[in-house]
Amino acid sequence: MAAVTPDHDGPDISHWNPISNWDEIPSYDLWCMKATEGKGFKSPVFDTNWAKCRELDVKYLGAYHWIRSDSTMEQQVANLKRALDAHGGLRDGEFVMLDWETTPGIKNVTVSQVEEWLRLAEEHWAGKIIVYASDWVPGFKTWRNKYSDYPLWYANYRLVDDARGGKAESDQWGADVWQWTSSADVPGFADDTIDMNDVLDWSFFESLYPGGTPAPEPEPEQPGAWPPYTPPSSYSLWPLAKDKINLYQTSSRSTQDPYTVTYLQDVLIHEGNARMQSDGWFGPQTEANVRKFQKFFGLHIDGWVGPQTWGMIDYVAMH
DSSP states (O other): OOOOOOOOOEEEEOTTSOBSOGGGSOOOSEEEEEEEETTTEEOTTHHHHHHHHHHTTOSEEEEEEEOOSSSOHHHHHHHHHHHHHTTTSOOTTEEEEEEOOOOTTSOOOOHHHHHHHHHHHTTTSTTOEEEEEOTTSTTHHHHHHHOTTSOEEEEOSTTTTOTTSSOOGGGGTTOSEEEEEEEEOOTTBSSSOEEEEEESOOHHHHTTOTTOOOOOOOOOOSTTOOSOOOOOSOGGGGGGGGGOOOBOOOSOGGGSOHHHHHHHHHHHHHHHOOSSOOSSOOOHHHHHHHHHHHHHTTOOOSSOBOHHHHHHHHHHHHO
């Protein structure tokens, strides 16, 4: 089965990721970097990296704080605020991320501590905070079930090369960003342990521009047009869509119709230049491209291919 091939939308780096040559690093819309930890630690490279990303005019730039249980939340929020205030605070397109993991040698952070940190932080950076965590972090599932609408930067490396070709959306807890690897070899970095991320929903980042977002747009085409037409390789599959079988991510291939999924993928690839394989499997990449398609045509964005989405799929396939 085909492996999941996530997008390389941008890195998040710690002070353990030395940069050897900025000129060699690819251009990314999204960067996030460690700023602080606990009540007093500040990354020794934060100031340099933050200033450089601003110089490069990175579209979405984030600073993250590693939360610990051995100091007060007031002290930790103040630590991050000092680091950002040294750069004049946050600008449009910039955001704060709470890094919620486990720290060797000290007690695990509790859900109530995360709630308190976020409450205090939102007094300074309202609407500009996203939470980084994973389902292996103690307390995360309890927190996520309570705060299902909170912006989430989710780490899960199991989704790549999974034997089933990728797991169901429920395994990603409604994530906005998926950190899919911690071992990317990115030009310009001195090591090959870079965290790389795939943005599943740009809405949080777009909201960082109150006066209008410069979020990634399709390549310029005729007004309202889908990207240039190239005939699909599966003309014979067109009639299948008229049955209007609802398609969506599932945890098992046996619940899907591979021929109908292939037709859908053919249209998205050949009509919309989607980056994915036409393999008959409705996995994370197919859903991500369905969401982009729905957004482009002003449809309800849910990743499901129902009657309205099928109607537009058929339309662009036939025109």
